[in-house]
Amino acid sequence: MVVDRRLVELLRRLGLSEYEARTYLALVQRGSATVREIRELAGIPYAREYDVLESLERRGYVLAQPGRPRRYLAVAPQEVLERELESIRRAVEELSSALSRLYSAAPDGESLHEAVWVIRGRQNIVERCRSMVNTAEAEVLLMGSNPVACTELVEALGRAATRGVRIRALGDFSPEARRMLEEAGVEHRRYTHEHSCFLLVDQRELILSAGDPLQEESAIYNRSRACIKLYRSYFEHVWEEKV
Numbered sequence: 306m307v308v309d310r311r312l313v314e315l316l317r318r319l320g321l322s323e324y325e326a327r328t329y330l331a332l333v334q335r336g337s338a339t340v341r342e343i344r345e346l347a348g349i350p351y352a353r354e355y356d357v358l359e360s361l362e363r364r365g366y367v368l369a370q371p372g373r374p375r376r377y378l379a380v381a382p383q384e385v386l387e388r389e390l391e392s393i394r395r396a397v398e399e400l401s402s403a404l405s406r407l408y409s410a411a412p413d414g415e416s417l418h419e420a421v422w423v424i425r426g427r428q429n430i431v432e433r434c435r436s437m438v439n440t441a442e443a444e445v446l447l448m449g450s451n452p453v454a455c456t457e458l459v460e461a462l463g464r465a466a467t468r469g470v471r472i473r474a475l476g477d478f479s480p481e482a483r484r485m486l487e488e489a490g491v492e493h494r495r496y497t498h499e500h501s502c503f504l505l506v507d508q509r510e511l512i513l514s515a516g517d518p519l520q521e522e523s524a525i526y527n528r529s530r531a532c533i534k535l536y537r538s539y540f541e542h543v544w545e546e547k548v
Contacts, residue, residue, distance in 0.1 A: 329379060332378065337379075338377060420528060425522065425523050443507055444471050447475070448502055459489050475495075475543055477495060510533075511533050513525040
């Protein structure tokens with residue numbers, strides 16, 4: 306049997322071991338099989354076949370048929386995955402509630418309110434920017450050479466604008482970027498500069514980088530009130546100049 310490594314890795318993300326994932330995939334493709342057939346199809350060592358099948362049976366991935374030789378049947382993937390999805394959903398909801406309480410109760414000295422942090426990795430920066438825009442209530446400010454080139458953020462900006470959030474952008478935007486901004490409901494003015502770019506939300510959160518935050522591999526995440534006030538004042542000064 307040809308093993309699809311991508312499917313094996315996805316099943317392992319659900320908590321299955323390598324052998325469990327290979328065994329379940331073999332049964333999905335075969336339908337039902339004896340222990341010996343499963344061992345040959347999935348490439349499971351002789352000493353591991355029974356404990357792997359027993360584990361899958363306990364987790365509800367396979368059904369066992371009494372008799373000799375005993376046969377095993379794969380439970381329908383739709384049923385298995387819906388059950389896993391529901392389990393993950395419940396866990397996430399419980400964690401969300403519990404961790405939010407812990408986060409809110411953190412001592413002032415450990416909170417983010419006056420802290421400066423480094424975010425590393427472009428995707429992590431994009432996710433932080435998107436999260437900031439998704440929680441915006443009143444205002445989003447962007448400044449940079451082309452700070453909204455990332456389509457994920459443009460979509461989030463559009464949703465924020467629909468909620469009534471005022472969004473303004475300053476930068477040397479390409480025609481395509483200007484089109485995306487206008488479609489998202491973002492006010493924009495041309496401003497060419499060679500220093501830092503930033504995203505500022507509701508006067509409470511700031512992402513700052515030397516270049517476009519959505520294209521960099523590291524950025525500063527800042528919740529310092531003094532720093533945010535400074536950057537917002539600078540933005541307003543430039544915005545009025547560019548009328």
